[in-house]
Amino acid sequence: MASSAVRTSVPVAPQTAPSETNAPARAAGLIPGILLLAVVGYAGKFIEHFIATYGKTHHLVLPNIEYVLWAILIGLAISNTIGVPAIFRSGVATYEFWLKAGIVLLGARFLLGDVRRLGGVSLILIAIELALALTFMTYLGRAFKLKPKLVTLLAVGSSICGVSAIIAAQGAIDADEEDSSYAIAAILLLGAISLFLFPLVGHVLHLSDHAYGLWTGLAVDNTAEATAAGALYSDAAGKIAVLAKTCRNATIGFIVLGYAIYWGSKGQAEQVKNKGAFLWKKFPKFVLGFLLISLLATVGFFTKPQLAAVGNLSRWAFLLTFAGVGLRTNLRELSKQGARPFIVGAVGEIVIAVITLGLVFGADHLFHL
Amino acid sequence: MSQPSPLHRVSLDTWAVLLAFAAVLLVRFGLLKTIPW
Numbered sequence: 001m002a003s004s005a006v007r008t009s010v011p012v013a014p015q016t017a018p019s020e021t022n023a024p025a026r027a028a029g030l031i032p033g034i035l036l037l038a039v040v041g042y043a044g045k046f047i048e049h050f051i052a053t054y055g056k057t058h059h060l061v062l063p064n065i066e067y068v069l070w071a072i073l074i075g076l077a078i079s080n081t082i083g084v085p086a087i088f089r090s091g092v093a094t095y096e097f098w099l100k101a102g103i104v105l106l107g108a109r110f111l112l113g114d115v116r117r118l119g120g121v122s123l124i125l126i127a128i129e130l131a132l133a134l135t136f137m138t139y140l141g142r143a144f145k146l147k148p149k150l151v152t153l154l155a156v157g158s159s160i161c162g163v164s165a166i167i168a169a170q171g172a173i174d175a176d177e178e179d180s181s182y183a184i185a186a187i188l189l190l191g192a193i194s195l196f197l198f199p200l201v202g203h204v205l206h207l208s209d210h211a212y213g214l215w216t217g218l219a220v221d222n223t224a225e226a227t228a229a230g231a232l233y234s235d236a237a238g239k240i241a242v243l244a245k246t247c248r249n250a251t252i253g254f255i256v257l258g259y260a261i262y263w264g265s266k267g268q269a270e271q272v273k274n275k276g277a278f279l280w281k282k283f284p285k286f287v288l289g290f291l292l293i294s295l296l297a298t299v300g301f302f303t304k305p306q307l308a309a310v311g312n313l314s315r316w317a318f319l320l321t322f323a324g325v326g327l328r329t330n331l332r333e334l335s336k337q338g339a340r341p342f343i344v345g346a347v348g349e350i351v352i353a354v355i356t357l358g359l360v361f362g363a364d365h366l367f368h369l
Numbered sequence: 370m371s372q373p374s375p376l377h378r379v380s381l382d383t384w385a386v387l388l389a390f391a392a393v394l395l396v397r398f399g400l401l402k403t404i405p406w
Contacts, residue, residue, distance in 0.1 A: 100385035289386035302397060309396045309403040
């Protein structure tokens with residue numbers, strides 16, 4: 001039950017084509033869902049534009065709410081009322097594909113020097129965050145008497161990058177599918193809450209775009225939610241959030257390898273034979289794509305208008321992603337997954353958010369972000 | 370049982386990178402115009 005509930009609310013994008021013969025049919029089956037993503041995302045953009053225009057023509061000061069929030073809210077309204085009809089589901093599940101393509105394209109908006117400077121600061125903070133988050137989540141999970149492998153999955157999910165890390169770790173440590181369903185549900189539910197809480201806290205504390213983006217990239221677990229939470233604050237904050245989150249994602253292979261060796265040494269998972277191949281398999285390839293595009297932008301491969309065009313493509317890809325974040329989140333299904341993993345996740349998230357906020361304040365003071 | 374196709378081994382990440390690079394090259398050589406944001 002638990003795993004099926006998550007399966008319905010967390011459709012995993014088709015990783016590969018099962019055979020060449022039915023690949024075109026499968027691709028055609030994605031079109032309705034991709035169109036739904038585009039319609040929901042564009043509706044969000046339309047509402048933002050409409051409110052701004054209405055305020056201007058009627059001389060009213062209306063709050064500027066980013067299209068990201070509207071797209072997510074429309075998606076949430078659909079998935080939590082009428083539900084996403086079956087014909088759209090496989091296409092909606094591609095939101096993660098668009099997220100990764102969007103991140104690669106976003107590389108064009110960073111010069112390699114910025115990546116090195118901000119990425120360097122991010123990596124230092126990520127190392128501290130990882131050590132604290134993994135330790136804290138492990139102790140917290142044990143205190144709540146959760147199953148050891150569920151504790152590992154929650155620790156990996158909340159310290160690195162949410163769903164992808166949990167899926168990567170599940171296979172590597174031979175965890176139950178039910179455990180990963182619990183962990184994924186907890187991370188997704190908390191991610192949905194973060195979307196609304198992080199921008200509020202950021203505004204209350206008057207964080208700069210850089211500081212807020214860095215905090216979001218360090219503290220929000222799932223890449224889609226981190227990107228959305230950053231973009232909800234501002235375009236610049238969204239960029240920094242993606243950069244920090246991408247640095248965090250780059251550590252996934254190393255952490256999962258560590259856990260695979262640990263569980264393998266206990267005889268509860270397969271031994272890792274080739275560590276290099278393991279790392280390459282688990283390494284998120286879009287990180288390399290992002291760096292390569294950033295390198296091309298730095299060496300002047302593109303003209304200014306071309307850079308703007310690639311930046312636009314990235315924004316359109318993110319528009320599809322944000323619509324998917326709302327459409328795939330079924331709060332009722334997620335809340336059925338049991339209270340204890342959620343409580344452990346929630347307490348862990350709050351502590352990680354506070355610690356990372358402290359780290360960001362410290363880094364802001366030291367490096368003038 | 371049939372052999373999985375080479376496409377089967379390409380991950381979602383890699384597809385995303387390939388699509389992004391294809392789009393970037395099309396923009397670079399003037400073959401793709403984007404809708405302004």
